[in-house]
Amino acid sequence: NILDSPTAWTRVKALLGTVNLPDLMVQLMSTTFKKAVYLKRMKQGSDSQETISSSSTSDSNTFYEDD
Numbered sequence: 001n002i003l004d005s006p007t008a009w010t011r012v013k014a015l016l017g018t019v020n021l022p023d024l025m026v027q028l029m030s031t032t033f034k035k036a037v038y039l040k041r042m043k044q045g046s047d048s049q050e051t052i053s054s055s056s057t058s059d060s061n062t063f064y065e066d067d
Contacts, residue, residue, distance in 0.1 A: 006014070
């Protein structure tokens with residue numbers, strides 16, 4: 001019946017009955033790995049940019065020091 005609302009467990013069992021679980025797990029692991037690699041590359045890029053900007057700031061401060 002359309003007016004009957006299934007319980008959460010009934011919905012989970014129906015979903016697990018229709019989805020191929022090994023394929024789903026492989027797809028999730030693949031997507032998670034790709035995102036982790038992407039985030040690691042983004043973090044490495046931001047670290048190198050911070051190093052460049054901080055070193056240029058320290059160079060300019062050293063150059064303009066009053067003795």
